[in-house]
Each structure stands twice: as C-alpha cells, then as structure tokens.
Amino acid sequence: MRKIKLLIFLIIGIIGGLIFTQPVFAQKVGVSISPLTFELNANPGDDISNKLKIYNPTDSVITIKMEVEDFKTVGETGQVIVTPEEETTYSLKKWVNINPIEFTLEPGESEFVNFDILVPENAEPGGKYGSILASPVAIMGDEPTGASVSSKVGALLLLTIAGEVKEGLIIKEFFVPSFLETGPVPFTIRLENTGTVHLRPRGFVTISDWRDKKVTDIPFPQNNIIPGSIRKIEASWDSKWLFGKYTAILVGSYGISNIPFTATMTFWAFPWKMASGIFSILLLLAFYFYKSRKRWRLALKILIKGER
Numbered sequence: 001m002r003k004i005k006l007l008i009f010l011i012i013g014i015i016g017g018l019i020f021t022q023p024v025f026a027q028k029v030g031v032s033i034s035p036l037t038f039e040l041n042a043n044p045g046d047d048i049s050n051k052l053k054i055y056n057p058t059d060s061v062i063t064i065k066m067e068v069e070d071f072k073t074v075g076e077t078g079q080v081i082v083t084p085e086e087e088t089t090y091s092l093k094k095w096v097n098i099n100p101i102e103f104t105l106e107p108g109e110s111e112f113v114n115f116d117i118l119v120p121e122n123a124e125p126g127g128k129y130g131s132i133l134a135s136p137v138a139i140m141g142d143e144p145t146g147a148s149v150s151s152k153v154g155a156l157l158l159l160t161i162a163g164e165v166k167e168g169l170i171i172k173e174f175f176v177p178s179f180l181e182t183g184p185v186p187f188t189i190r191l192e193n194t195g196t197v198h199l200r201p202r203g204f205v206t207i208s209d210w211r212d213k214k215v216t217d218i219p220f221p222q223n224n225i226i227p228g229s230i231r232k233i234e235a236s237w238d239s240k241w242l243f244g245k246y247t248a249i250l251v252g253s254y255g256i257s258n259i260p261f262t263a264t265m266t267f268w269a270f271p272w273k274m275a276s277g278i279f280s281i282l283l284l285l286a287f288y289f290y291k292s293r294k295r296w297r298l299a300l301k302i303l304i305k306g307e308r
Contacts, residue, residue, distance in 0.1 A: 030058065030136070031055060031056055031062060031064060031134055032054075032055045033055075033154065033155050034053050034155075036155055036156065037158065038050060038052075038155060038158065039158045039160075039224075040117070040158065040159045040160070041159075041160050041162065042161060043119070044119055044120065044121050044122065044161060045119060045120070045121045045123075046119045047116060047118055048159075049114065049115075049116050050115060050117075051112045052113055052115070052132065052155050053110055053113075054066075054110060054134050055105075055109075056105035056106065056108065056109055057108070058107060060107060060139045060140065061104060061105070061107065061140040062104065062105050062139055063102065063103070063105075063136070063138040063139075063140070064102065064103055064104070064105060064136060065101065065102050065134075066132065066133065066134055066135075067098075067101075067133050068093050068096045068098060068115075068130055068133070069082040069084045069093060069130065070083045070088055070092065070129065071129060071130065071131045071156065072088065073226050076190065076232040077231075077232060078224075078231065082152075082154070090126070090127055090129050090227060091129075091130070092117070092129055092130030092157055092159055093130050095120070095130075096117055096157070097118070098113060098114070098115050100113065104140075113132070117159060119159075124161065124163070125161050125162060125163025125164055125165045125196070125197075126160070126161055126165050126166070126196035127159065127160055127161075127165075127226070127227055128157075128160075129157065129159070129198070129226060130156075130157045130159075131154040131156050131157065132157065133152045133154040158198055158224065165197045166194075166195040166196045166197070167197060167256070167257070168194035169191055169199060169201060169255075170191070172191065172230055173188065174187075174188075174189055174190075174265055175188040176267050179267065180267065180268075181270065181271055182241065182271055183239045183240045183242050183269075184236045184237055184240070185207075185237040185239070185242070185246075185248075185269075186235075186236050187220070187234065187235045187248065188233075189220060189232070189235070190230055190231070190232050191230065191231055192225075192229070193228065193230075193231075194227075194228075196227055198224050198225060198227065199224070199254045199255060200224050201225070201252050201254040201261075202254070203219070203220060203250065203253060204217045204219040204251060204252070205217070205218040205220065205237075205251075206218075206248070206249045207237060207246055207247070207248050207249075208247045209244060209245070209246055210245040215239075215246070216237065219235070221233055221235070241271070242270075242271075244268070244269065244270075245266060246266065246267055246268070248264070248267065249262065250264070
C-alpha cells in the first residue's frame, strides 16, 4: 500500500513539473510615443513634414511596426478609437506617409519616425483627423521569444485645411446641483461641435453671491472637440463654507473669431447639519435654563442684593 502511494505521488510530481515548467512565449511589453497630439494647419496642395519619437522603456529588444488609421471619438470624455475599416468625412489616413515603417529598438533606445501629409489640391476646407500607431510586433532576448501581447500606442493628428470653414458650438448642458450643504461645488459643461473643424473652447464660470457681488472666477479646462461630437468638461469651486443663494454664469468663446457663448444657473448652499447641531445645543441649553429658572433667580437675587 505504501509503495502504491509513493508511486502516485511520483506520477503527480512529474505531471506537475511538466505543466508548470512549460516556456511562456507571449510577453507583455510597451513602448512610448511623443508628442501625443499634433495640431496642424495647411492649405490645399501643401506638403507638411513632421516627426515623432518612439521610445523603448523595457529591458527587451522590440521590433516596432508603424501604421496610420482614422479615429473617432467615443463617449464624451475625450476617448478615441481607431477605425481601420471605415473611411469618414474627416478621414486623414490616405494623405499620410511614414518612414520608417518597421524598425527595431534596443532597451532604452529611441527612434524618430518621419511623416508627410500630402494635402490634395482639391481638399475641402475643414478638419481632417487620423492617428499614427506604433505596434510592438516581436520581442527578442538571446533568442526570439514569440509575439507580443501589448496594445498599440498612437499620436493624434488634427489637421485644419484653410478656407471657409464652419465653426459652431452648442451648450448642451450647464449643470450645478441646486442645493449643497458645503463645498466643493461641481460644475458640468457639455458642449457639442456642430461645425466642420475641431474647436478648443476657453472661458470660466463666474460666481456671485446673493448680493450680486462677484465671489470668484473658475476657469474650465480647454479640451479639443471633434466635429459632430459632444465633450463633457468638469470644473469645481473648492470653497468649503457656503451660505445663501449663488449665481453661476458660464462665459466662454471658441474659434478663430472668438465667438462668445454663455449660460446661467443658480444654486443654494446651507450647512443644515451644522445648523441643526447648533440649534439642538441651544435648545437643550434653553430647556436646562427653563427647568432651573428658580435656582437661577435665587442665585441672581443673592448676587445682586446679598440676600439668602
């Protein structure tokens, strides 16, 4: 019986060794790319040249493949995805050439990748958008170890073709909670680009108190908005102690001509929990003095007249 148990343990040990000592061929690896965004301007027929930097921060030798794709926005927070299968109205993909397309980086090494944007003579005014992607396609140590499982990294190309472009922006929402106990006060701004070129709105939220006295200006972040998309922008007033009615006025502008936009909201602030606590304490004190009023009157009489 003992020999049988030993034989079973030996077989399990051999099988376990075979399972857990198999080589792993796929390795996770990453590269970095800079700059992350190019905002460029061109006329029809122009040839624009620029470059970006690819860096290998790992301890492995990596082969990089470069490619160009169009992109579109996803959601309202500025996220984008590449769209390799679909040409859009704002496609830039066919206008971009890259050199080199494939190269190898040693650990800690970087490479500059040149790209040219050939704008057609008949290009329509407005925005064109694309992304230059870097993909690790192989990782090497002393021997090749297989394909990478890392994701692609990319730089965004935002190109504006000169001419009669349409600039349009709609305030979809300007929101602040109608009532707050204390700060900070959050502001949500949702802006829709209805034009043909990307916009970077700028401005601030002006806050006034119940006396119409200006309290502060809160600048909101300047983010690009691609045509046909909505961008949610958030700002915050960090003041903690607030009381009464406040008016928040959104003041901003966009585009080459600094086209203005504005919206107004009101909100109230009252620290009711603190006020309730103070009121409860005062109420208890009042009750205590009421119940002990005879003793307090006697004490005052003794103090004033010296009577007992």
